[in-house]
Amino acid sequence: SLQLVDRAIKNTIKRSDISSKLPNSIQMLSFLKRAAPESEEVSRAAEIFETTCHIIKKNIYQKHKRSINTTDFLTNDELQNIAAISGCHSHLQPPICQKSCLINKYRTITGACNNRKNLRWGASNTALARWLPAEYEDGFSQPKGWNPGHVYNGFELPSVREVSKALFQSFNQSSTEDSIYSLDCRNTCENLNPCFPIKIPVNDSFSALRTCLPFYRSSPACGTGYGDILSDTVKMSNKRQQINGLSSFIDASTVYGGTVSVESKIRNLTNKEGLLNVNKKFQDNGREFLPFVAEVPSPCAQDPLDNNGERTDCFLAGDSRSSEVLSLTTLHTIWLREHNRIAKALKKINNHWSAETVYQETRKIIGALHQIITLRDYVPKIIGSDAFDHYIGKYKAYNPLLDPTVSNVFSTAAFRFGHATVPPVLKRLDNMFEEKQNYSSVRLHEAFFSPWRLIKEGGLDPVIRGILVQPANVIDQDNLMTDELTEKLFVFNATGTFDLASLNLQRGRDHGLPGYNDWREFCGLHRLNTEGDLSTAISNANLIKKLLEIYKHPSNIDVWLGGLVEDILPRGRTGPLFACLIGKQMHALRDGDRFWWENEGIFTESQRSELAKHSLSRVMCDNSGVNEVPGDSFLLSQYPKDFISCDIISSMNLNVWKESNVQVGVCGSPREIENGDYTFCPNSSHEVVSYSCFAGYRLEGHEEITCTKSGWSHDPPVCCTISNPVRPCHTQCKSLNLTLTVLSPAFWSVPPSPNHTTKLVSLPSCRPSLSLLLITVCHKVLYS
Numbered sequence: 201s202l203q204l205v206d207r208a209i210k211n212t213i214k215r216s217d218i219s220s221k222l223p224n225s226i227q228m229l230s231f232l233k234r235a236a237p238e239s240e241e242v243s244r245a246a247e248i249f250e251t252t253c254h255i256i257k258k259n260i261y262q263k264h265k266r267s268i269n270t271t272d273f274l275t276n277d278e279l280q281n282i283a284a285i286s287g288c289h290s291h292l293q294p295p296i297c298q299k300s301c302l303i304n305k306y307r308t309i310t311g312a313c314n315n316r317k318n319l320r321w322g323a324s325n326t327a328l329a330r331w332l333p334a335e336y337e338d339g340f341s342q343p344k345g346w347n348p349g350h351v352y353n354g355f356e357l358p359s360v361r362e363v364s365k366a367l368f369q370s371f372n373q374s375s376t377e378d379s380i381y382s383l384d385c386r387n388t389c390e391n392l393n394p395c396f397p398i399k400i401p402v403n404d405s406f407s408a409l410r411t412c413l414p415f416y417r418s419s420p421a422c423g424t425g426y427g428d429i430l431s432d433t434v435k436m437s438n439k440r441q442q443i444n445g446l447s448s449f450i451d452a453s454t455v456y457g458g459t460v461s462v463e464s465k466i467r468n469l470t471n472k473e474g475l476l477n478v479n480k481k482f483q484d485n486g487r488e489f490l491p492f493v494a495e496v497p498s499p500c501a502q503d504p505l506d507n508n509g510e511r512t513d514c515f516l517a518g519d520s521r522s523s524e525v526l527s528l529t530t531l532h533t534i535w536l537r538e539h540n541r542i543a544k545a546l547k548k549i550n551n552h553w554s555a556e557t558v559y560q561e562t563r564k565i566i567g568a569l570h571q572i573i574t575l576r577d578y579v580p581k582i583i584g585s586d587a588f589d590h591y592i593g594k595y596k597a598y599n600p601l602l603d604p605t606v607s608n609v610f611s612t613a614a615f616r617f618g619h620a621t622v623p624p625v626l627k628r629l630d631n632m633f634e635e636k637q638n639y640s641s642v643r644l645h646e647a648f649f650s651p652w653r654l655i656k657e658g659g660l661d662p663v664i665r666g667i668l669v670q671p672a673n674v675i676d677q678d679n680l681m682t683d684e685l686t687e688k689l690f691v692f693n694a695t696g697t698f699d700l701a702s703l704n705l706q707r708g709r710d711h712g713l714p715g716y717n718d719w720r721e722f723c724g725l726h727r728l729n730t731e732g733d734l735s736t737a738i739s740n741a742n743l744i745k746k747l748l749e750i751y752k753h754p755s756n757i758d759v760w761l762g763g764l765v766e767d768i769l770p771r772g773r774t775g776p777l778f779a780c781l782i783g784k785q786m787h788a789l790r791d792g793d794r795f796w797w798e799n800e801g802i803f804t805e806s807q808r809s810e811l812a813k814h815s816l817s818r819v820m821c822d823n824s825g826v827n828e829v830p831g832d833s834f835l836l837s838q839y840p841k842d843f844i845s846c847d848i849i850s851s852m853n854l855n856v857w858k859e860s861n862v863q864v865g866v867c868g869s870p871r872e873i874e875n876g877d878y879t880f881c882p883n884s885s886h887e888v889v890s891y892s893c894f895a896g897y898r899l900e901g902h903e904e905i906t907c908t909k910s911g912w913s914h915d916p917p918v919c920c921t922i923s924n925p926v927r928p929c930h931t932q933c934k935s936l937n938l939t940l941t942v943l944s945p946a947f948w949s950v951p952p953s954p955n956h957t958t959k960l961v962s963l964p965s966c967r968p969s970l971s972l973l974l975i976t977v978c979h980k981v982l983y984s
């Protein structure tokens with residue numbers, strides 16, 4: 201087994217070595233999907249595990265000339281061993297949730313521990329949820345369309361590129377030679393894990409030089425895809441599942457990242473204001489740009505006219521796709537600026553806050569704004585108000601039984617409806633909202649991975665104005681997606697092109713998504729079995745003809761395509777199937793999120809009412825040179841008719857985040873010890889207990905507190921903040937006895953003292969006020 205694991209590791213390493221040298225389109229695509237180190241580790245472990253099992257199976261087959269289940273051949277211990285050596289075991293263990301009040305106060309960066317019972321629900325690097333079981337050709341792993349001759353409802357699935365050509369393209373453009381497909385998945389047109397190439401039909405604009413487009417399968421989640429292979433304790437679903445590298449929640453992880461390693465690159469850990477890092481080399485009329493990624497040279501396009509060789513690398517943000525297209529980069533940048541703007545304002549209001557507190561409080565506000573803008577301003581316009589009321593409705597309360605994890609069908613099909621709404625041109629306008637003279641609008645393919653255009657061609661403002669006046673494409677049954685995405689995806693120097701429609705379809709098959717009709721049934725919609733049935737959902741007869749010509753059977757239609765071509769719902773931008781899938785997902789993301797901004801106890805009432813005054817238009821006003829915006833930036837607006845001055849766009853008043861009556865104790869900022877947290881400093885003669893009685897919390901009775909290492913700020917400890925579990929408050933705080941138990945000195949490299957237990961002061965009643973009550977004075981029993 202060990203040898204096999206070793207071989208599997210080498211294979212996996214070989215694959216990642218190769219991909220790091222790839223130029224152009226493939227390189228861009230892999231950069232786009234570049235995972236945080238934590239995500240890479242999980243994928244790698246899963247791939248090693250999978251490859252090992254695959255090699256074992258192959259060897260067994262060669263010897264016995266018949267297929268044998270891995271479990272028939274290996275003992276459970278051996279399988280466990282493979283799981284352990286591959287690294288899969290550790291990823292299947294539940295996360296450790298901090299035993300500190302912070303766990304109730306701020307969400308973790310990965311999203312873990314949000315649900316108190318199911319700690320991994322919604323966390324990054326866990327499997328996407330399945331709302332319908334996956335369908336694989338071998339029952340557990342092979343994508344749909346993998347085996348020639350495999351039929352569905354009596355027919356083979358058409359090649360995805362054929363579908364794309366027939367339904368998405370209405371032109372005959374030539375494509376320039378592509379010389380890059382020569383390595384690994386690029387030098388095979390066979391289905392060989394992890395390659396699942398996209399066959400190119402004859403007479404295709406791509407066909408002159410290649411017979412297939414390379415495609416890498418999504419990595420499996422650890423322990424999935426190979427049957428009943430792990431022991432009972434870590435039993436995983438039999439079928440292959442795919443990993444979500446980001447957290448599921450609407451938590452602004454696009455700004456902060458979904459893993460500790462990304463967050464640590466994004467944060468500026470040297471200042472006291474809890475800021476995010478900004479670009480040190482370039483500025484946009486005095487405003488910040490995103491920093492560049494650390495790994496240079498990155499594969500982003502360079503200014504073709506710059507002969508000085510000064511590079512503009514890809515930008516770094518919480519999501520690896522931030523440089524993908526200029527409009528997306530622009531939004532990432534204004535959110536970075538918004539964080540730094542709010543953080544500076546909060547620090548001014550609460551000067552005693554530590555950098556950590558400022559950062560976390562700002563992150564919490566930015567997360568809330570993302571939730572408000574998404575659910576209040578965006579989603580109803582996408583799925584229509586009726587579907588919104590039906591699937592989502594008004595917020596009532598947090599539902600701990602609802603799994604918020606993003607579903608496979610949402611990410612692989614439904615939310616990709618957006619690809620059909622992308623216009624072919626990215627507008628850039630001057631302050632009169634006219635075509636900018638120096639740097640005019642660009643075709644979309646000229647805006648892919650081109651941060652240099654923001655830096656050298658007039659900054660964010662022209663792009664923001666363009667976004668505000670340019671309509672999104674309405675999904676059009678005759679013209680489903682712009683050629684810029686189906687023929688020119690990631691074209692640099694005309695050496696490589698992709699087709700986003702084919703990628704979406706092939707991804708759905710890679711993930712074993714059930715077909716269109718199964719999803720309709722899942723949503724309580726009729727199955728459409730005949731041409732007549734189809735005409736009840738799709739009014740374009742020509743399109744139905746084409747669909748049936750290609751797929752032969754309506755149930756074989758790939759779900760992304762089927763959902764995309766349905767007639768749009770009134771006041772919406774999607775048909776009923778996508779409205780259902782997006783609606784259900786948004787509902788789960790809202791009601792299954794303990795930190796949802798409207799959930800009781802997350803913000804105070806006055807904070808909630810201030811947050812609700814904010815909007816994307818306000819964020820644009822506050823973080824760019826644009827000073828006229830539409831009231832609702834999601835509504836198509838004409839300049840100047842629909843624009844109003846930023847002076848009258850409402851904004852939130854951050855003063856409601858002010859903490860009063862604060863005294864700074866010997867152990868540092870009292871903000872860290874509020875809400876019943878108790879801080880003590882073994883090396884000081886004073887201990888500080890700070891007590892906050894603000895609405896939403898009541899502390900009473902006797903608490904036993906165990907201080908674990910994670911509760912200590914230093915090693916060996918200088919100060920320790922231990923949090924008291926907070927409980928819902930009804931009226932006011934009462935007194936509290938704290939018993940502190942310090943765990944064994946083995947936790948510290950330099951043990952603090954042989955005496956590890958202390959009985960702590962009993963606190964006098966807190967005042968029934970919203971202010972912070974600081975109680976100092978306590979005797980030092982710990983080291984006496």
Ligand code: HEM
Pocket residue numbers: 232524525610611612615616617618619621622644685700703704707
């Ligand atoms: C210029 C605009 C865009 C480009 C170039 C683009 C490109 C891509 C690419 C290359 C992928 C990965 C395809 C694969 O290999 O499976 C992808 C995935 C995706 N895109 Fe887009 N996209 C754009 C706009 C949008 C919009 C507007 C939306 C939604 C409103 C959207 C939603 C998604 C989703 C949900 C995924 C799947 C993400 C995942 O699996 O993690 N995209 N996009």
